[in-house]
Amino acid sequence: MIGVLRDRILWILSLVFIAWMVWAETSFQFFEHDLAQGSALQPGAMALLGCAFLLPYGLVQIPVGLLLDRRQVDRLLLLGGVAAASFTLVFSRGESFQALLLSRAGMGLACAVAFPASGLLARRSLPQDRFALAMGFTDSLLGLGATFAALMPLLIGSQNWRLLVQVQSLSLAVLVVLPLALLAWSRPSLKRSSSAPTSEPEGSPNPRQLLQGALMYAWGGGLLFGLGQYALISRLRGWNTDLQVQATLLLSLSISVSMVLSGALAKRPQKRSGLLLVGSLLATISLFALGSPAGGGELQRLAGAGLGLGIGTSVMAFPMAEEAAAPGKTAFVVALVNTCGTVSGGLMMLISGLLLQLSSAEGLPLAMGLYGVFTAAGIPLALWIKRSGPQLSGRH
Known part of the structure; x- marks a missing residue:
């Protein structure tokens, strides 16, 4: 009982870590202009900085996940938190492109422990039928963190980007690293209890279902970061700042709402394929509405919300894949x-960063064509999942 309680505390801290990670990653889009001017960086260099966090973060996820299944979660979370806070502080003081690139990549590497640790702790400490909802809530932090990132420049100004990044480093140290250190150095009996694996329901692996879940989340992640990170369509369309911020906030909030609702419904496997199909259709329609010159802003705000609701259904990939493993x-x-x-x-x-180097006349058709095909690819993927039918039930 004490071990489960401790795992729940660790799970909450991992959620805070994830929210911080999203804030630190997405806030880059709001100060990149001032960073580029202050450091005399070209657009190509800024595009590399923009993805320097996410690519290393993604590439080390699998070895980190394997390590978490075999080692104490609290110590790995603590190590990741200390490293992330340190690299963030180094990034805030970086002067050269090399220093900025390496420190931002280090931030991504250090944060790689947060998400798989959260999934593992949710499985250990929550009832089995709450796992899908827990993953929906966890992934909804992507939207909430992005919303917070959009609001921060309004509070302290984008020209103070170094101060913002230093605040991020301090926040992680206080909200995550310090509590994790206290837990790690608490009574040994409690520490040992949390590292014991919990029993899981037996079942045969389903590689096809695992592949479907992975592809569905690749679809959602590509849209979320590719479109949202740079507010790509709004910048190619030349929207004013107010409309850009409003559409971004609606996109972020609707993603959060959709992920929580999808997580709540995903515990019923028979509902997943239908929701995924609706989500992919909604995202496709909303994308083309978002790029439309008509509507005077109202259509774009509505389309931003619709796109977020559609993308959010991709969170059902996690319970699908977990049941299949x-x-x-x-x-x-x-x-x-x-x-x-x-x-x-x-x-x-x-x-997206490369597209933004083109003029609006050149970049917008390319962006709409590329992302139109990418978004529409979710429809046949959802239909494939739907045709798989009863095999999506997995372990229960």
Whole structure:
């Protein structure tokens, strides 16, 4: 009982870590202009900095997940928190492109422990039928963290980007590192109890279902980071700042709402394929509405919300994949699915950064064509999942 309580405390701290990670990663878009001017960096260098966090983060997820399934979660979380706070502080003081690139990549590497640890702790400490909801809530922090990142420049100003990053480093140290250190150095009997694996329901692995979950999250991650990180469409369209911020906030909040609702409904496997199909259709329609020159801003705000609701359904990839895996591999499976989303997102961010170097007349058709195909690809993927039918039930 004490071990379960301690795992729940660790789970809450891992959620705070994830929210902080999203804030630290997405806030880059709001101060990149001032950073580029202050450091005399070219657009290509800024595109590399933009994806320097996400790509290393995604690439080390799988080995981190394997390690978490075999080691004490609290110590790995503490190590990641200390490293993330340190690299963030180094980034805030970076002067050269090399220093900025390496420290931002270090931030991504250090944060790689947070998400798979959260999935593992949710499986250990919560009832089995709450896992899907827990993952929906966890992933909803992507939207909440992005919302907070959008509001911070309004409070302290984007020209104070070094101060903002230093505040981020201090926040992580106080909210995550310090509590984790206190737990790690608490009574040994409590520490040992949390490292014992919990029993999981038996079941045969389902590779096809695991692949479907990974592809669905790659779809959602590519759209979320590729479109949201740079507010790509709004900048190519030349929206004013107010409309850009409002559409971004609606996108972020609707993603959070959709992920929580999808997580709540995902515990019923028979509902997943229908929701995924609706989500992919809604995202496709909303994307083209978002790029439309008509509407005077109202259509774009509505489209931003619709796009977020559609993307949010991709969170159902986690319970799908977890049920399809062998028992005792929760952290690995969560890491695998998250890798697909983050690597896809990082690659699409790099493409978006390159598109923004083009003029609006050149970049907008390319962006709409590329992201139109990418978004619409979710429809046949959802239909494939729907045709798989009863095999999506997995372990229960």
